[in-house]
Amino acid sequence: MSAPVAEGVEAANPVERFDRTPATSVRQHPERASYDRAVVHAILDESLFCQVGFAVDGKPFVIPCIHARIGSTLYLHGGLASRLMQVVASGAEICVSATIVDGLVLARSWFAHSFNYRSVVVFGTGRIVIDLVEKARALRAVVEHVAPGRSREARPPSPKEMAATAVVAIEITSGSAKVRRGLPRDADSDYELPVWAGELPLQLTPLPPVSDPRMPAGLDLPDSVRDYRRPGQA
Amino acid sequence: MSAPVAEGVEAANPVERFDRTPATSVRQHPERASYDRAVVHAILDESLFCQVGFAVDGKPFVIPCIHARIGSTLYLHGGLASRLMQVVASGAEICVSATIVDGLVLARSWFAHSFNYRSVVVFGTGRIVIDLVEKARALRAVVEHVAPGRSREARPPSPKEMAATAVVAIEITSGSAKVRRGLPRDADSDYELPVWAGELPLQLTPLPPVSDPRMPAGLDLPDSVRDYRRPGQA
Numbered sequence: 001m002s003a004p005v006a007e008g009v010e011a012a013n014p015v016e017r018f019d020r021t022p023a024t025s026v027r028q029h030p031e032r033a034s035y036d037r038a039v040v041h042a043i044l045d046e047s048l049f050c051q052v053g054f055a056v057d058g059k060p061f062v063i064p065c066i067h068a069r070i071g072s073t074l075y076l077h078g079g080l081a082s083r084l085m086q087v088v089a090s091g092a093e094i095c096v097s098a099t100i101v102d103g104l105v106l107a108r109s110w111f112a113h114s115f116n117y118r119s120v121v122v123f124g125t126g127r128i129v130i131d132l133v134e135k136a137r138a139l140r141a142v143v144e145h146v147a148p149g150r151s152r153e154a155r156p157p158s159p160k161e162m163a164a165t166a167v168v169a170i171e172i173t174s175g176s177a178k179v180r181r182g183l184p185r186d187a188d189s190d191y192e193l194p195v196w197a198g199e200l201p202l203q204l205t206p207l208p209p210v211s212d213p214r215m216p217a218g219l220d221l222p223d224s225v226r227d228y229r230r231p232g233q234a
Numbered sequence: 235m236s237a238p239v240a241e242g243v244e245a246a247n248p249v250e251r252f253d254r255t256p257a258t259s260v261r262q263h264p265e266r267a268s269y270d271r272a273v274v275h276a277i278l279d280e281s282l283f284c285q286v287g288f289a290v291d292g293k294p295f296v297i298p299c300i301h302a303r304i305g306s307t308l309y310l311h312g313g314l315a316s317r318l319m320q321v322v323a324s325g326a327e328i329c330v331s332a333t334i335v336d337g338l339v340l341a342r343s344w345f346a347h348s349f350n351y352r353s354v355v356v357f358g359t360g361r362i363v364i365d366l367v368e369k370a371r372a373l374r375a376v377v378e379h380v381a382p383g384r385s386r387e388a389r390p391p392s393p394k395e396m397a398a399t400a401v402v403a404i405e406i407t408s409g410s411a412k413v414r415r416g417l418p419r420d421a422d423s424d425y426e427l428p429v430w431a432g433e434l435p436l437q438l439t440p441l442p443p444v445s446d447p448r449m450p451a452g453l454d455l456p457d458s459v460r461d462y463r464r465p466g467q468a
Contacts, residue, residue: 060328
């Protein structure tokens with residue numbers, strides 16, 4: 001997917017790394033940081049939902065939200081009257097965070113306990129999406145983000161439903177990822193302790209689907225449900 | 235666990251519901267909202283981690299963080315130099331959000347798609363925890379929050395480790411929960427469509443533990459790992 005050509009002084013070519021800024025520089029465990037756009041994008045794509053942060057008169061808000069990414073644009077949707085939609089549409093600065101926990105890191109000491117995780121924090125400013133072609137494309141991306149293939153199985157929105165849904169776009173201007181993997185890193189003197197240590201991997205896993213009893217008889221489970229997994233998941 | 239006696243004009247008795255404020259009133263799908271402290275607390279306890287939001291000079295930040303709750307106090311820990319610890323310790327207003335996704339709601343139309351989820355958004359102000367008894371209690375609560383029983387299996391912090399860890403407390407002053415359960419709520423005319431509809435439940439599930447090869451031989455899997463589940467999970 002090609003990035004839109006940036007206007008103004010920014011280079012028009014795809015930029016593969018985010019510039020480090022005071023806001024995005026990872027200070028705690030900088031060895032876990034990545035400023036690689038591909039790493040940031042992959043974590044955003046695998047994360048089922050995100051947390052959207054904004055400030056109103058200096059008061060912070062964090063709201064869980066479903067997102068979809070196209071290029072370096074994040075799309076969110078919601079009710080027209082929601083605070084989140086209104087603030088994002090106003091062009092205020094937005095912070096979006098998404099986290100995938102891959103496991104518990106169980107060390108010999110409380111102190112060395114950790115998580116294995118992949119997280120991103122990105123910043124950008126929003127705009128409301130008015131163009132109907134972009135809006136439909138964004139809503140398709142949201143459905144596909146949640147359940148790949150589902151947009152072809154279910155009924156697309158009517159003009160009335162389109163009008164009842166607000167879509168906002170956030171251009172990601174800066175951001176970073178943070179990734180921890182592997183076993184505990186205990187203090188040298190702790191390796192003799194008789195304490196079980198290791199990783200307990202965790203994964204968001206589908207359980208058996210629950211069919212709506214009001215369906216017409218004889219419908220098979222669709223591909224989007226039978227083979228459900230997050231992008232990047234084995 | 236008894237709540238501390240509030241000073242000033244607030245009632246000293248335990249308050250079972252949060253007052254609704256403009257910031258905490260759920261506007262989108264108000265039928266999903268709960269202002270019941272027990273509901274909010276149970277979701278915080280089951281959530282493995284949270285997202286902490288704050289504003290610096292009007293710029294929003296959202297940082298994933300491990301938390302533990304004791305009564306109506308949330309404890310977070312981190313490096314002394316982290317922005318998060320410094321901002322929370324400054325007494326600034328903090329917003330904490332936590333979300334558990336219970337399933338995908340796959341409807342006949344794109345428009346009626348949803349998640350089943352339990353989420354909370356709480357607000358409060360922070361302080362740094364200096365008292366060593368409170369600090370040790372908070373760190374134990376954090377370990378227990380992540381893996382119940384683990385604090386008895388692993389080595390507690392040394393004075394040096396205690397000094398290297400910052401702990402902050404956020405008194406939850408307001409908040410709300412939002413819960414969706416059940417099947418899709420499709421438009422009446424869509425129930426005839428030949429589209430599979432229902433719920434795909436999702437759960438954060440442990441995979442087989444990975445033992446650290448540097449352990450002394452002969453250690454069994456501890457209870458905290460063998461029986462791992464989140465509080466409230468079946």
